[in-house]
Amino acid sequence: MKTVSILVPESSVPQAIADPQYLFSTVNQFLLASGKQALFNVQLVGQAKEVKLNAGLFSVHVDKQLNEVEQTDLVFIPALFGNMQQAIAQNKALIPWINDQYNKGAEVASLCVGAFLLASTGLLNGKKCSTHWGFSSEFRQLFPEVELVDGSIVTEENRIYSSGGANSYWNLLLHLVEKYTDRETAILASKYFAIDIDRNSQAAFAMFKGQKEHKDDVIKKAQEFIEQNIHERISVESLADQYGVGRRTFERRFKTATNNSVLEYIQRIKIESAKRCFESSRKNINEVMYDVGYTDTKAFRTIFKKITGLTPLEYRNKYSKQI
Structure with missing residues (x-):
């Protein structure tokens, strides 16, 4: 049984919490239907028992708080919303926990601009990373020691994963499903959720904005x-x-x-x-x-x-x- 811990940060995107929970729970159902055992223990993890999102419009009740998780196999960092630096500051208590789990052997995956919180841990220094194309300039300014891969959908290095913008994170989710199960199950999941498996670039969706955030x-x-x-x-x-x-x-x-x-x-x-x-x-x-x-x-x-x-x-x- 693989424990999948989906973090519920302050100022996060609700869909980026619900989607991995939905996918890995559904994969469990696929496995059970084929006569196999469920593989994933999926849990929502947060600083508090209840995390309010979108100015209180959504309320997420976590399964476990940070201090209740001794060890996990896979940590998901969902996309953040709004001002990235403010969102990082709001969630600084998550950073030592993410580092601790990684040092204990867990894999860590960020979805879209969740890469900002992942990069704040220092785990990405000297490594490759993907994020939303629209935030690439800001990301480079904040984290110059990270090698941002423009246009990439999925980046993987040393048990750390990151994904491109918005719904591109579905390709990372399917990539991890295939890694933990098999190709057949990943294809079944891609058909069930109507996701184009193996898409490897967000380039067609990117809008070049001129990159004038400098003083020259x-x-x-x-x-x-x-x-x-x-x-x-x-x-x-x-x-x-x-x-x-x-x-x-x-x-x-x-x-x-x-x-x-x-x-x-x-x-x-x-x-x-x-x-x-x-x-x-x-x-x-x-x-x-x-x-x-x-x-x-x-x-x-x-x-x-x-x-x-x-x-x-x-x-x-x-x-x-x-x-």
Whole structure:
């Protein structure tokens, strides 16, 4: 029997507590129906017997308080809600407990922005991690010693797991079901819950927001120029000359400020514009390609798929309102 402890932090997302509880309890039912024994002892764990969420709209009654759990096999840290730094401060009492369980041999898994609380334990220092694409810049600022893997759905290293944004955590849940049971049971669960098993990227859902949360005014001006001239072919040399900065210095400052190289930033801005065109217009792929400054179909297709995980045609067919 594997003990699964689902934490109930203050300021957490109720669904990210209920979903793993629902899934692992359902897997127990699958096992019993096939003549096997239930495998998971699923419990909700919190600082207090009752944890109120969403300004008291929801109330969660835990099975055990922290001091009642001596040892567990798997700890889930659900997604947090609101201001991440405030949420971490509210739940600082959970940090030594998480560390203690990990040191006793438990595996630890964070769901979506639960990665912020997981990273606060120090367990992720020097390790890879996934989180919601929309919080990547803030995460890097708060936890520079953690290697954030952009766009990843599931990351695993040294008994520590993390997942991408929002419902991406279902793929981590299914990954753990397969690890503890077998592939057949994981596929059954994916069909039962209508989850696309083995999805490995959240890139198609990511919206590039420009990464301007820095104080380098020259780089901000360069970013704005790129965004206002999407249809043009822009070179690193021309940008550096335009702002009176040597190329190497400009590239270094750009990377430091945005966490992207100049070329990566230009590509992401252009592809984000192309995505919006595919979603809201009847333009064909070549028209969109020219609109965002590409003339080579193969290059456009390659870069588009690298950034979104889909070909231009696949993306248009999936997200266009016009089809």
